[in-house]
Amino acid sequence: MKKNCMHNLAYTSFALALSLASAGAMAQTYRVNVQPLIKAQCADCHGALAPTLAEFKLAEEKYKKEKLGPRTDTYENLLQIVVYPDSGAFMRRMDDGSNTGDKKPGNMYKYLGDTDSERQANLTMLKAWVGEGGWNLNRWGARGDVAGITKEQMDKVKVKY
Numbered sequence: 001m002k003k004n005c006m007h008n009l010a011y012t013s014f015a016l017a018l019s020l021a022s023a024g025a026m027a028q029t030y031r032v033n034v035q036p037l038i039k040a041q042c043a044d045c046h047g048a049l050a051p052t053l054a055e056f057k058l059a060e061e062k063y064k065k066e067k068l069g070p071r072t073d074t075y076e077n078l079l080q081i082v083v084y085p086d087s088g089a090f091m092r093r094m095d096d097g098s099n100t101g102d103k104k105p106g107n108m109y110k111y112l113g114d115t116d117s118e119r120q121a122n123l124t125m126l127k128a129w130v131g132e133g134g135w136n137l138n139r140w141g142a143r144g145d146v147a148g149i150t151k152e153q154m155d156k157v158k159v160k161y
């Protein structure tokens, strides 16, 4: 009886380890993982009523006062602040401080969740979506001490739909 129990326990842990491993290895997609998060946490200020990135850039101060940021309601709109033209803006604002020059979190990191563990879990998911080595904070062009984004860095960006 006892031996049997131990066997079952060992089997259960093994099955659990397997399912965790496959969940971790599974590729994140915009449709399944990213869109629901953006909709729940960001849409109040970046939703369909917010200006497009191009409109936002024409009157940044006006939109900031209205608490509106660039529209990220679709995959296409979101990619504009991940890859081009506002390369790395998403990473600069969402980073928890591990990759920023001043070690401070980006100013949108706080919207990733109510608790630190929630924010960290969502950040981990977003980083996996962007891709291993793709989480770079560089802009399209160099600014100050920070070099512009390179082709090698861009090649690592996955952002699967």
Ligand code: HEC
Pocket: 038, 041, 042, 043, 044, 045, 046, 053, 063, 064, 066, 067, 068, 069, 070, 081, 086, 089, 090, 091, 093, 094, 107, 108, 111, 112
């Ligand atoms: C309460 C309103 C509000 C919420 C919620 C919010 N944002 Fe923002 N966001 C803004 C405003 C206003 C700006 C423009 C001012 C600034 O640059 O800080 C902005 C700017 C940004 C920028 C910089 C865009 C650029 O091209 O310069 C990014 C990236 C961003 N937000 C991402 C997010 C993400 C992702 C979420 C959800 C996890 C989020 N924001 C939630 C209001 C918000």
